[in-house]
Amino acid sequence: MQTVHKAVIAVLIGLSFAGGLGLRSHTDQKLSRQASIHFQAEAESAPGPRVASTELGPGNVDLQPVQDLYVVLTRVREYYVEQVTPEIEGNMTYDAVRTMLASLKDPNTRFIEPDEMKVINDARKGKFHGVDAMLGIRSATNGGITEEQLVIVSPVTGGAASEAKLLPGDVIAAVDGKIVLPFDPFQRANKLIKNSRTSGTPRSELRKTLESEQKRIDTGLSIPEAEKSLTTEDNKTVELMLRRKGNPQPIKVKVALKEVAVDPVTSKSPDENGDGYIKINCLCADTQDKVGAVIAELKNSRAKELTLDLRELSGGETTAALDVAKYFAPGKVFGYLAESHGRRSTLTIPAIDADAKWTGPLVVLIDGGTARTAEVLASALKDGAGAKLVGDNTYGDSACSSLFGLGDGSAYVMTTGKFLTSKGVDFTGKGIAADAHAQRGRSGGEGLKEATRAPVVGRNGS
Amino acid sequence: MRRIRLDIVVPVVFLLIAAFIFGFVGRDVAANVSDPAKWVASLELLPQRLEVAVAPEPDSRSVKTLPLVDTYSDVMYRLKADYYGKTVDERELTYSAIRGFLLALGDPFTRFLDPDEFKKMNEENKGNFTGIGAQLDTNKSNEVIVKEPLPDTPAMRAGVKSNDVILAVDGKIIKDMEIDDVVKLIRGPEGTKVTLTMRRVGKPKPFDIAITRRAVEFQMVKWRVVDAKNKLGYIRLYQFNEKSDIQFDQALNELDRQHIKGLILDLRGNPGGLLNIAIDIGSRFLESGPVVIIQERGGRRSPYYVEEEKHNHRRLPLVVLVDGMSASASEIVSGAIKDTGKGTLVGTTTFGKGRVQTIMQLQDGSAVLITTAKYLTPNGTDIHKKGIKPDVFVEATDNFDPNDPATDVQLAKGIDVLKVKMGLLPKSVLDKMKTAKAPEPAAKP
Numbered sequence: 001m002q003t004v005h006k007a008v009i010a011v012l013i014g015l016s017f018a019g020g021l022g023l024r025s026h027t028d029q030k031l032s033r034q035a036s037i038h039f040q041a042e043a044e045s046a047p048g049p050r051v052a053s054t055e056l057g058p059g060n061v062d063l064q065p066v067q068d069l070y071v072v073l074t075r076v077r078e079y080y081v082e083q084v085t086p087e088i089e090g091n092m093t094y095d096a097v098r099t100m101l102a103s104l105k106d107p108n109t110r111f112i113e114p115d116e117m118k119v120i121n122d123a124r125k126g127k128f129h130g131v132d133a134m135l136g137i138r139s140a141t142n143g144g145i146t147e148e149q150l151v152i153v154s155p156v157t158g159g160a161a162s163e164a165k166l167l168p169g170d171v172i173a174a175v176d177g178k179i180v181l182p183f184d185p186f187q188r189a190n191k192l193i194k195n196s197r198t199s200g201t202p203r204s205e206l207r208k209t210l211e212s213e214q215k216r217i218d219t220g221l222s223i224p225e226a227e228k229s230l231t232t233e234d235n236k237t238v239e240l241m242l243r244r245k246g247n248p249q250p251i252k253v254k255v256a257l258k259e260v261a262v263d264p265v266t267s268k269s270p271d272e273n274g275d276g277y278i279k280i281n282c283l284c285a286d287t288q289d290k291v292g293a294v295i296a297e298l299k300n301s302r303a304k305e306l307t308l309d310l311r312e313l314s315g316g317e318t319t320a321a322l323d324v325a326k327y328f329a330p331g332k333v334f335g336y337l338a339e340s341h342g343r344r345s346t347l348t349i350p351a352i353d354a355d356a357k358w359t360g361p362l363v364v365l366i367d368g369g370t371a372r373t374a375e376v377l378a379s380a381l382k383d384g385a386g387a388k389l390v391g392d393n394t395y396g397d398s399a400c401s402s403l404f405g406l407g408d409g410s411a412y413v414m415t416t417g418k419f420l421t422s423k424g425v426d427f428t429g430k431g432i433a434a435d436a437h438a439q440r441g442r443s444g445g446e447g448l449k450e451a452t453r454a455p456v457v458g459r460n461g462s
Numbered sequence: 463m464r465r466i467r468l469d470i471v472v473p474v475v476f477l478l479i480a481a482f483i484f485g486f487v488g489r490d491v492a493a494n495v496s497d498p499a500k501w502v503a504s505l506e507l508l509p510q511r512l513e514v515a516v517a518p519e520p521d522s523r524s525v526k527t528l529p530l531v532d533t534y535s536d537v538m539y540r541l542k543a544d545y546y547g548k549t550v551d552e553r554e555l556t557y558s559a560i561r562g563f564l565l566a567l568g569d570p571f572t573r574f575l576d577p578d579e580f581k582k583m584n585e586e587n588k589g590n591f592t593g594i595g596a597q598l599d600t601n602k603s604n605e606v607i608v609k610e611p612l613p614d615t616p617a618m619r620a621g622v623k624s625n626d627v628i629l630a631v632d633g634k635i636i637k638d639m640e641i642d643d644v645v646k647l648i649r650g651p652e653g654t655k656v657t658l659t660m661r662r663v664g665k666p667k668p669f670d671i672a673i674t675r676r677a678v679e680f681q682m683v684k685w686r687v688v689d690a691k692n693k694l695g696y697i698r699l700y701q702f703n704e705k706s707d708i709q710f711d712q713a714l715n716e717l718d719r720q721h722i723k724g725l726i727l728d729l730r731g732n733p734g735g736l737l738n739i740a741i742d743i744g745s746r747f748l749e750s751g752p753v754v755i756i757q758e759r760g761g762r763r764s765p766y767y768v769e770e771e772k773h774n775h776r777r778l779p780l781v782v783l784v785d786g787m788s789a790s791a792s793e794i795v796s797g798a799i800k801d802t803g804k805g806t807l808v809g810t811t812t813f814g815k816g817r818v819q820t821i822m823q824l825q826d827g828s829a830v831l832i833t834t835a836k837y838l839t840p841n842g843t844d845i846h847k848k849g850i851k852p853d854v855f856v857e858a859t860d861n862f863d864p865n866d867p868a869t870d871v872q873l874a875k876g877i878d879v880l881k882v883k884m885g886l887l888p889k890s891v892l893d894k895m896k897t898a899k900a901p902e903p904a905a906k907p
Binding site: 408 | 546
């Protein structure tokens with residue numbers, strides 16, 4: 001090529017770069033100018049709030065909400081009858097985020113206080129507190145009133161719930177005699193008042209009923225409060241009132257809360273038939289190494305078949321699940337994640353050395369306590385490694401939620417997607433079907449019609 | 463012209479495009495490299511963010527409280543970018559955030575009103591609305607009925623009758639709708655028409671009535687003579703709004719014309735209203751001095767004095783009926799009357815709301831009420847969360863029906879007290895009553 005040509009090309013490249021840079025600066029400026037004009041009216045002195053929406057494109061900017069919020073806040077600081085202390089300011093931030101997220105009415109999207117964060121972080125390391133079980137929230141409609149129920153999803157092996165023989169699906173109706181209230185405890189009272197208008201209930205009777213309703217609310221526990229009292233680090237004994245499927249009467253159980261460090265994996269050496277067994281107790285950071293070690297051992301001892309027990313495993317971090325799957329179906333599709341704005345990503349199982357992989361027949365045990373990432377894992381092993389799924393249908397919660405720190409130890413968790421199986425199947429509310437049913441006399445895997453939330457512990461990334 | 467050499471042109475064009483793109487996004491890359499925190503932030507947008515996004519363990523070094531607006535913006539941005547579920551409504555979420563941070567003040571009177579709620583409050587304060595002037599209710603079959611067409615309103619003139627069942631509004635069938643929603647359908651701009659489809663006992667078929675909407679005044683005052691022989695008058699005030707003082711004046715005029723000699727002012731169930739109206743009404747009963755003292759943050763006190771131009775009626779022996787739902791402006795008036803000895807309070811301890819709110823309207827029609835001051839009664843008492851104890855304690859009975867005076871023991875006692883004050887009953891009756899001990903007021907919400 002001639003030198004002239006090279007020079008021309010070089011110049012063109014330079015111009016093109018400058019063009020891109022220039023266009024970007026132009027659009028950026030346009031956005032920031034819009035933002036500042038809208039704010040000048042109200043926010044002269046204080047540092048201007050950052051506007052979330054500007055980054056979503058000029059056609060989509062609605063500055064009014066943040067401006068309203070800012071104005072109200074300024075007025076409160078200036079004119080509220082009491083001095084707004086830094087402590088109150090801190091609570092205001094927490095309550096703003098808490099209420100904002102709660103208004104989405106999605107159990108997987110909520111604010112998390114610093115002390116609850118500790119419980120979650122411990123669970124990621126396999127250390128559980130309190131009742132030592134994954135808790136979930138289930139909606140049930142009864143007499144025109146929709147109530148959220150706090151349910152046991154899966155007790156952790158060797159934990160307090162497991163020792164007290166709590167079962168997946170048990171509804172926690174009361175803790176130490178305090179009724180667990182649905183999210184909106186006033187529903188019942190409102191209905192009563194509304195009915196009284198038409199049914200002609202005498203005022204005295206209405207008042208009496210409302211007073212007892214008020215007492216129920218005053219002495220009861222909200223679901224978050226109940227959850228908190230069951231994931232506490234305070235190792236006391238609590239009395240739970242449970243409603244269990246098949247039992248008409250509520251069951252009272254004493255549970256000695258305790259801290260339990262879960263071994264991520266328990267295993268058995270091959271039996272006389274050459275069958276090995278691995279139970280996964282949590283999808284934690286070091287689960288994969290333990291699984292790898294056991295598989296190496298089993299291969300050494302010439303095990304023929306492997307049973308992988310995923311029962312009562314209520315999910316965990318996605319990467320941990322991927323890293324378990326790689327011993328059985330390396331390089332295959334684990335599943336898909338449907339995300340906001342129509343995005344969809346493929347979760348691919350990592351590759352692994354051929355000799356580390358389990359090549360023999362695989363049986364995977366599942367039940368109603370197998371939830372979230374564990375369900376995807378079971379399905380991926382069936383599709384990618386020809387595993388046979390034995391037991392009960394899984395829980396049926398496909399929500400993928402992510403945890404975001406707020407910088408002071410508090411955080412919020414938010415639904416960021418939905419898992420689909422490696423065949424693209426949506427298993428929400430249905431669960432993954434077992435190929436062969438083998439009951440252990442435990443129920444709890446009934447299909448869930450409404451949103452469920454796996455609990456405080458191990459929510460992140462599940 | 464020479465033949466174009468594709469093997470050169472294609473890579474060159476590609477290079478040009480690449481350079482353009484690099485120019486466009488280059489700054490982001492540079493910014494991220496220089497700021498490790500941002501690296502993590504952008505990594506969070508990849509599928510692996512499930513891993514990365516996990517919050518750090520609580521850091522004891524950072525005890526600073528989170529700034530509200532920045533935190534709100536961060537969360538809002540994240541929701542808009544990554545929330546999976548229903549579409550994120552920024553406005554609704556912001557309303558919730560405002561409701562949330564107002565909650566943290568722990569003051570139930572500092573609160574957010576959405577545009578509908580604020581409009582309703584405005585109408586209540588103004589004391590009028592544009593509609594047809596029919597009070598609605600539901601019957602035992604849960605149908606919406608006209609309880610009563612108010613006097614001199616479009617509804618009355620169009621021949622709407624009590625107990626007419628409303629089946630449809632402008633052709634829209636209202637079966638199973640809440641009353642509030644039906645009211646919203648019926649109301650509208652002045653001069654426009656609304657067509658009600660009604661059913662009436664004695665008429666074989668449903669029929670339509672077209673009614674033109676007009677400004678309708680709320681009836682804030684009801685009055686009557688409760689004892690014709692002794693000439694005792696009774697005025698019930700339902701709320702303190704912009705129409706209250708005029709209607710109150712009219713009621714006093716009517717009672718003057720009947721030459722009443724004693725007055726019962728009924729503030730039971732009156733939740734309050736506007737501060738200036740409380741001063742207007744209070745001025746009618748006090749001689750001079752402050753009706754109320756407003757105290758702002760920092761302790762600055764502003765007394766609001768009696769308006770003497772309101773002294774346009776004869777002074778009469780006075781009894782004020784109060785109960786646990788007499789709040790705010792009702793407590794200003796009854797507190798001033800009690801402090802100055804201008805009347806006797808009969809009933810139960812009042813609600814105990816000693817805080818004044820300022821209304822702040824936002825651009826989209828929503829509003830915020832912020833508690834900006836305390837008020838004190840003329841002798842400097844803060845009644846907040848305590849309420850005002852009546853001079854004569856008497857509770858309503860369980861069978862009390864506001865529409866049936868025969869069941870109203872508080873009114874009966876009020877009449878007795880008034881008679882004692884007027885010398886119609888021996889004073890010993892009153893002394894006996896006063897020794898009846900009032901229970902301690904229950905904790906207020």
